[in-house]
Amino acid sequence: MITATDLELRAGSRILLSDATLRIQPGDRIGLVGRNGAGKTTSLRVLAGEGQPYAGEVHRTGELGYLPQDPREGDLSVIAKDRVLSARGLDQLLRDMEKAQTAMAELVDDAAQDAAVRSYGRLEERFSALGGYAAESEAARICANLGLADRILDQPLRTLSGGQRRRVELARILFAASDAGAGGKSSTILLIDEPTNHLDADSIAWLRGFLKGHEGGLVVISHDVELLADVVNKVWFLDATRGEVDIYNMTWQRYLDARSADEKRRRRERANAEKKAGALMAQADKMRAKATKAVAAQNMVKRAEKLLSGLDETRQADRVAKIRFPEPAQCGRTPLMAEGLSKSYGSLEIFTGVDLAIDKGSRVVVLGLNGAGKTTLLRLLGGMEKADSGGVVPGHGLKLGYFAQEHETLDHEASVWSNIRHAAPDTQEQQLRSLLGTFLFSGEQLDQPAGTLSGGEKTRLALAGLVSSAANVLLLDEPTNNLDPASREQVLDALRRYQGAVVLVTHDPGAVEALEPERVILLPDGTEDHWSPDYLELVQLA
Ligand SMILES: Nc1ncnc2c1ncn2[C@@H]1O[C@H](COP(=O)(O)OP(=O)(O)OP(=O)(O)O)[C@@H](O)[C@H]1O
Ligand SMILES: [Mg+2]
Missing domain, CATH: 1.20.5 (Single alpha-helices involved in coiled-coils or other helix-helix interfaces)
Structure with missing residues (x-):
């Protein structure tokens, strides 16, 4: 159980929450909702014990699984599978067993070999006592359901994308929580922040089922209303402008x-x-x-x-950011081309020989299953990464605008203001200030380091950076992730109005509908096709 009393949370000098009393009990499945920047992530961190409240106390009993909104830093040399198994202390045991096994095979000295055999026996005993074999296959099942392929699980975390790392973390805490206690029920409290951001439709459906059946207590922050409707039996609505949390002990629809x-x-x-x-x-x-x-x-x-x-x-x-995209600069007929793009990571081939031609003002959606290389393709086109062979050919007057899924175009150390200053060095100060104002950044927040912005605020800042750029080809990688519904609508509207060319990667069918694409590029083959509504189904699977 987690109990928070007289809780006060602040962001800088701003009061996000005061005098709140919150309780999470077994059987609770709580949806924590509120506008971008309302303080949902801050609250969850404090409940999880990873942040300190400004005032008040938090008491925790029992096991806890916490999924933060940003990919975790930590030790990135760990193999993904070990990271998942470590949730129940099985990773070390497995490694020791492997060592003993090698020793058994290699040692020639009888006495030493005997010792290795005995050591293996002991380890193996402990492993099965902990339910190791069943647990290992349980972990594998959870990973598969979250779209983590075996080859990914054998890689160190460093080589994984931010999205893959988050899925590993999610698998880890669900694995911990699937350890049924004495009564056959899990007693782990799950605190999870935007779990669906990097998941495909199948994984989301599976996750919903998992969470719905979870008995140990749950708080979930999500902008996926279908998930909320399906899973939660209580709602906490965080309203930072009043500094209050409204508690609704009822289902989503009610x-x-x-x-x-x-x-x-x-x-x-x-x-x-x-x-x-x-x-x-x-x-x-x-x-x-x-x-x-x-x-x-x-x-x-x-x-x-x-x-x-x-x-x-x-x-x-009630204020909503007025999000819009830039006035595209003049350019030739085909501002962006790519010839024979190929990319591998180690022995893993992502795609080979992809040709592209992005015409002025054209609208293209990139489709492909998880891991097919959608983000990689945009990164190549955006010049963030180099192709193994082939290359990107800029056309006459090309001005690229790149929106990165993990907000890597933002300088996290620098302030909001210097980020936008850097994105638009030639724009007048007053103009930039008013631009930031329409994206709801003003006053103290201009001096805030971008790294401390909330997920939705980072998305807004990165989009503001595009606006000031006069880009005529936008490369957009999941531009609606993390946004609250009102801000998401604004991005969709901006997509509808933008006159330049767009290459879009998204899981959000609404974003595709807003774009009204003419063409799709299907990865990993790089095949092009005319858009047809039949592809909409593929969007969610991607
Ligand atoms: N060090 C800091 N200084 C000033 N403000 C901060 C700092 N850290 C966080 N904030 C602000 O605290 C507010 C709450 O952030 P939080 O991440 O909790 O929001 P959220 O509700 O999770 O939003 P989202 O839906 O976008 O994820 C944001 O406005 C954020 O900019
Ligand atoms: Mg958040």
Whole structure:
């Protein structure tokens, strides 16, 4: 169980949450929701014990599995499979068994060989006592369900993409949680932050089933409303503008109804307050004319101001970033071409001989299963990585804009302001400030290091960087990940309006529909085809 009392959380000087009491018990399946930057990740970190609250206390009992929103740093030389097995301490045992096995085979001295045999026996005994063999296949099953192929599991974490690393972490904590206790039920509390970001549709469906059956207590942050609808039996709605968390002990659908009723009530209260304040002001205006009533008039103004001051916050909560894409610079007929692109990692061939021609203003979607090389292709086109053979041929007037899935175009050490300054060195300061304003960055937040931004804020900042660039070919890798629904709509709208060429990688069918692509590129073969709605199904599988 986790209990938090009188919890206060802050971001810089801003209060995200105050006086909150939160409890996670067995059987709870809680959806933690709220706008980008509301403090969901911060709250979960604190509940997991990886961050300290500004005030208040958190008590934890029992086992805990925590999946952070960003890929973990830590020791990257570990083999992926060992990382998963380490959740139950099996990795070391397996390694020792292997060592003893080699010793048995290689040692010639009888006594030494005997010792190795005995040592192997002991290890093996402990391994099976811990349910090792069943556990190992359990781990393999979970990994397969999360789309982690065997060859990936044999690689060190360093060689994996951020998305693959996150899937390994997810597999690890689900593996730990699938260890049924004495009553045949898991007692692990799962705290998971945006688990679906790097998953394909099959894996998401499997994950839903897993989470739905989890008995030990669960808090999940997700922008996947289908997952929430399917899994959660309680909802915590975090509203940073009020610094409060609203607790709804009900399913997702009931929560949606209850919240829209709450919002209606708040809107009504706001309208009432505005009306009253208006009347007070009008009255005060009339009274001001008479010297004898000046003080009373002054008091009325004060009262009106007080009524209204409570409202600004509510209004701010409704603010949505106005996301748009750049005015594309002039360019020739085919601004971007690629010839015979090939790429391998070690002995693993990703694709060979891919030819491309991206015409001015054309719209292309890249499709392919997990690991087919979609991100790699965009990285090659964006010049972030070099092809083994073949190359990218820039056309006349090409200006590329690249949006990276893992936000690697952002300098995490540098502030929000210097990031955008760097992205658009020639733009006037005032213009940049107002651009950042439309993307909802202002005041103190301009000085914040980009690395400390929330997931959705990082996405917004990276997109703002594109806008100031006059790019005429946008390479977009999962541009809707991490965004709350209102901000996602803005990105879709920007996609619809953009006049330049787009090469899009996404799991989000809504993004493809907004793009209205003319063509698809199918990886790993690099085959091109005209777009047809039949491909939409493939988008989710990808
Ligand atoms: N060191 C810091 N200084 C100032 N602000 C910070 C710092 N670290 C985090 N923040 C801010 O705290 C707020 C809450 O961040 P958090 O990551 O918890 O949001 P979130 O609700 O998880 O958002 P998202 O949906 O985008 O993931 C954000 O506005 C973030 O920019
Ligand atoms: Mg977050």
